Amino acid sequence: MKKFLIYLFRVILLLVAICIIFLNYRPNVSYLKTHTFSGGDHHEIGKLRVQFTGNTNVLVTDGETAILTDGFFTRPPLTQFLWGDIEPDIEVIQSSLDQAGIDNLDAVIPVHSHFDHAMDSPIVAQQTGAKLVGSESTMNIGRGLGFPEDQMVVARSAIPIKFGSMKVTLIQGKHWPYPDKELGDKLLNNEIDSPIKPPASAMDYKEGASYTIIIEHEEATLAIHGSAGFVPNILEDYEVDILFLGVAGLETMDETFNADFQTHVTGALNPEVIVPIHWDDFFVPLRKGLKSRGLLEKMLQGMDLERSLDIVEEKNPNRKMVILPLWEKISVNSLMGKSE
Numbered sequence: 001m002k003k004f005l006i007y008l009f010r011v012i013l014l015l016v017a018i019c020i021i022f023l024n025y026r027p028n029v030s031y032l033k034t035h036t037f038s039g040g041d042h043h044e045i046g047k048l049r050v051q052f053t054g055n056t057n058v059l060v061t062d063g064e065t066a067i068l069t070d071g072f073f074t075r076p077p078l079t080q081f082l083w084g085d086i087e088p089d090i091e092v093i094q095s096s097l098d099q100a101g102i103d104n105l106d107a108v109i110p111v112h113s114h115f116d117h118a119m120d121s122p123i124v125a126q127q128t129g130a131k132l133v134g135s136e137s138t139m140n141i142g143r144g145l146g147f148p149e150d151q152m153v154v155a156r157s158a159i160p161i162k163f164g165s166m167k168v169t170l171i172q173g174k175h176w177p178y179p180d181k182e183l184g185d186k187l188l189n190n191e192i193d194s195p196i197k198p199p200a201s202a203m204d205y206k207e208g209a210s211y212t213i214i215i216e217h218e219e220a221t222l223a224i225h226g227s228a229g230f231v232p233n234i235l236e237d238y239e240v241d242i243l244f245l246g247v248a249g250l251e252t253m254d255e256t257f258n259a260d261f262q263t264h265v266t267g268a269l270n271p272e273v274i275v276p277i278h279w280d281d282f283f284v285p286l287r288k289g290l291k292s293r294g295l296l297e298k299m300l301q302g303m304d305l306e307r308s309l310d311i312v313e314e315k316n317p318n319r320k321m322v323i324l325p326l327w328e329k330i331s332v333n334s335l336m337g338k339s340e
């Protein structure tokens with residue numbers, strides 16, 4: 001009996017060790033090193049800046065007007081996501097805003113209402129005096145956190161909203177279709193129909209509406225396409241200089257999907273520069289830097305960042321592709337390679 005217990009203990013220990021390795025081992029993604037933007041010797045001309053703070057957080061600011069997508073900073077640990085309830089971490093949110101140098105925003109706009117985009121948005125909007133813009137589902141996340149009703153703006157697809165020097169248009173499209181049908185049924189094509197009072201299950205944060213967000217400014221037009229899904233022909237009337245492209249999951253889709261995604265998103269928007277977003281592991285806190293997804297996700301869901309970046313690059317040989325470094329505010333003109 002004693003021998004058996006020792007044997008059992010060793011087996012459990014081994015299984016735990018294997019789990020820890022799978023959770024923490026991250027395949028090396030050389031693309032991140034070779035394609036990370038560095039300003040080089042371009043003069044920083046113009047006022048328009050962008051800043052990437054993980055997942056699909058993109059700040060667009062000219063010093064007068066500032067728009068932030070998502071503002072998701074809490075990044076709860078995977079174990080809490082799987083087996084517990086999650087909630088915004090006010091301290092982490094504030095210290096992230098401080099580190100990003102963000103104290104004033106005109107609008108916070110989640111790309112859709114899943115927790116990894118919209119959970120913190122009302123808090124960020126509150127801390128920065130911003131309007132919360134999005135679907136009714138996003139408004140219900142705001143209501144659950146006591147966000148003031150008169151600071152909420154429900155977006156209507158393709159109808160522009162003016163914020164200072166920027167014109168912002170949300171176009172309702174589609175989320176990346178989860179290959180796991182059960183997860184897809186739970187998380188897609190559904191609404192948050194009553195206020196969420198966190199702590200709550202991650203599954204309570206339903207999709208709401210997934211948007212492509214177009215930001216027009218006199219210096220450049222940008223698009224933030226947070227999730228790797230598409231609706232045919234809805235982006236044809238827009239043309240952008242820089243496309244922030246959510247790449248997570250492209251590598252799990254078949255060639256037909258990826259060809260259509262190219263036609264109806266990147267091809268339609270016709271950007272000069274593509275900035276991949278939604279590529280980092282959003283269960284890792286930002287203070288540890290941006291990390292690619294672990295081996296466990298690769299094994300369970302087929303997630304493979306190098307492959308998804310390759311797919312985009314192969315289809316866009318004449319477009320520049322750059323990874324933005326965390327926290328840095330980068331001049332849009334230097335991103336586009338303009339030096340005077």
Ligand SMILES: [Zn+2]
Nearest residue numbers: 112114175227
């Ligand atoms: Zn999502």
